[in-house]
Each structure stands twice: as C-alpha cells, then as structure tokens.
Amino acid sequence: xxxxxxxxxxxxxLGFDGIQALDLVGPMEVFTxxxxxxxxxxxxxxxxxxxxxxGNIVSNAGLCIAATEPLAALPSSVDTLxxxxxxxxxxxxxxxxxxxxxxxxQQAGSFRRLASVCTxxxxxxxxxxxxxxxxxTHWSACDTLQAMWPDIExxxxxxxxxxxxxxxxxxxTTGLDLCLALVEDDCGAQVALNVARDLVLFMRRPGTQAQFxxxxxxxxxxxxxKLTPRRHGKLTPP
Numbered sequence: 151x152x153x154x155x156x157x158x159x160x161x162x163x164l165g166f167d168g169i170q171a172l173d174l175v176g177p178m179e180v181f182t183x184x185x186x187x188x189x190x191x192x193x194x195x196x197x198x199x200x201x202x203x204x205g206n207i208v209s210n211a212g213l214c215i216a217a218t219e220p221l222a223a224l225p226s227s228v229d230t231l232x233x234x235x236x237x238x239x240x241x242x243x244x245x246x247x248x249x250x251x252x253x254x255x256q257q258a259g260s261f262r263r264l265a266s267v268c269t270x271x272x273x274x275x276x277x278x279x280x281x282x283x284x285x286x287t288h289w290s291a292c293d294t295l296q297a298m299w300p301d302i303e304x305x306x307x308x309x310x311x312x313x314x315x316x317x318x319x320x321x322x323t324t325g326l327d328l329c330l331a332l333v334e335d336d337c338g339a340q341v342a343l344n345v346a347r348d349l350v351l352f353m354r355r356p357g358t359q360a361q362f363x364x365x366x367x368x369x370x371x372x373x374x375x376k377l378t379p380r381r382h383g384k385l386t387p388p
Contacts, residue, residue: 159229159336160196165218166250168240171209173267173325174199177232180329180345184337187344194337200224202250210237221253230332231261235268235288235322244273251277263332265317267325275299279316286311288321326351 161181165174178197185193201207204220233254235241244250254277258264266274271287272295274280281301286308296304305311310319310328319328330351334342346353 158193158196160198160225160227161230161232162198162200162219162224162228163232163234164200164250165207165215165234166201166236166240166244167207168210168243169207169215169234169236170268170322171211171213171215172322173234173236173270174209174215176323176326177234177267177329179349180326180333183345183348184333184341186348187341188337194333194341198224202244202247202253210240221250226260228261230263230265231257232325232329233264233266233270233273234325235266235270235272241269241272245276254279261315263315263317265319265328265332267319267328268322271295271318272298274316274318275302280318283313283316284308284311285316285318286320286324287318290321327354 161177163174163177178199181195181197185195188194199215199218200221201218202221204218204223206214206216207218208214250273254264254274258277258279264274264279266285266287268288269291271280271285272291275285275295275298280299282303284303284305285295286305287295289306292304292306295302308320309324310317310331312331317328317332319325326349330342330346330353333345343353345351
C-alpha cells in the first residue's frame with residue numbers, strides 16, 4: 151500500500167477551565183512527535199491550543215496552560231478540531247454560556263475531522279453534533295451521556311469511534327490511541343509506528359474500555375492474607 155504523502159494540516163486542540171490536562175497535551179504530543187518522523191523539511195502538522203476567549207486556562211489539577219488562541223483568531227483552514235474533556239464544573243460552564251456550542255454548530259462543516267477526548271463528547275453532544283451517531287466517552291460517564299442524549303448510541307466498550315467526520319475517544323489516555331490512528335491515516339503506518347515506539351504506546355491497544363475498567367477494579371480489591379515470619383526474616387502465607 152502506498153504511504154500517504156504528508157501535507158501540512160492545522161490541528162486545533164480546544165480546552166477550557168477545568169480541562170483534564172492529559173486530554174489536551176496527550177494528543178498534542180502525538181501530532182508534534184509525528185512531525186519528527188516525516189520527511190526532512192516536510193512537517194505534517196501545525197498544532198494549536200485554543201480556548202473560547204484565548205489566553206490562559208487552568209486544568210482541573212491546577213496546571214496553567216498559557217497563551218491559548220481565541221476562537222475568533224483561528225485560521226480558516228483548520229483541518230481537525232479536537233475537544234478535550236474535563237471536570238463536571240468546567241463542562242457545565244461551557245454548556246451554560248452557550249457561546250462555544252454556538253461556534254461549534256456554525257463551524258462544524260468547515261473541519262475535515264471533528265473529534266473529542268474523554269468527556270469532551272459532552273461538548274459535542276450539547277452542540278447537537280452527535281445526534282444519531284455512535285460515540286464513546288469515559289466508562290464512568292457513559293450512563294450519564296446516554297441519559298442526557300438518548301439519541302446517541304453510546305458505545306461503552308470502544309476505545310474510540312470513527313464516524314467521519316466525527317471521532318470520539320473513551321477515557322483519558324485513549325485520546326492518544328485515537329490521535330495515533332489519525333496520524334496513521336494521514337502519514338502512513340510507519341510514521342504512526344515510530345510515534346508509538348517513541349511515546350511507548352500500543353500501536354493498536356488490545357482489549358476494550360470495559361475490559362480495562364473491570365481489570366482496574368479487580369486490582370483495587372486488596373487480598374487480606376495473614377503473614378507469618380519465618381527464619382531469615384522472610385514472610386510467607388501461613
């Protein structure tokens with residue numbers, strides 16, 4: 151199969167106060183790292199961080215992300231817009247103010263791809279962009295997303311969903327999986343594989359979101375085993 155020839159694409163990652171920082175910087179690292187593996191002098195991506203009014207935004211962990219681009223200043227040639235997820239207060243504020251949702255409704259048709267990471271799916275859903283579509287979000291938020299928007303087919307197992315031009319990823323780090331898949335589509339499998347190796351990621355993560363959440367839950371169940379001392383200071387079960 152012929153490797154796609156990379157052309158410069160503008161990727162905008164959209165955040166807000168209360169975002170989960172990894173939802174924003176994870177995808178940023180994937181696309182930026184892809185540039186290092188493209189032919190010399192031919193970067194594939196221009197990555198911009200944006201917010202509704204620009205300037206600084208603060209993550210739910212208190213990390214300040216400085217000098218984001220305001221929506222009004224974004225170039226007209228944005229290829230892919232990715233909406234980061236965040237905490238409940240930040241998402242509620244986005245929905246209540248409505249300005250960002252209106253902008254998404256007006257601009258959605260101008261993007262080749264429109265994506266979300268984790269609970270960023272709630273922003274796309276509130277803008278009416280996921281109606282009748284399959285979508286993923288963090289496993290703990292699936293029931294809420296389904297209850298709020300019954301016309302969305304919430305996929306509780308998917309690591310990410312692709313219904314072009316809309317793409318959604320599940321919880322937190324799955325945004326990296328989605329962005330790695332987008333890099334593969336744009337630049338070819340070898341570039342994506344190099345990025346995965348560099349960032350120590352699965353090229354294609356095994357399993358499903360449900361499997362991972364259940365496995366983590368099992369790990370959280372502590373086994374209470376009484377230990378008795380033996381000679382030489384070793385501890386073993388009785």
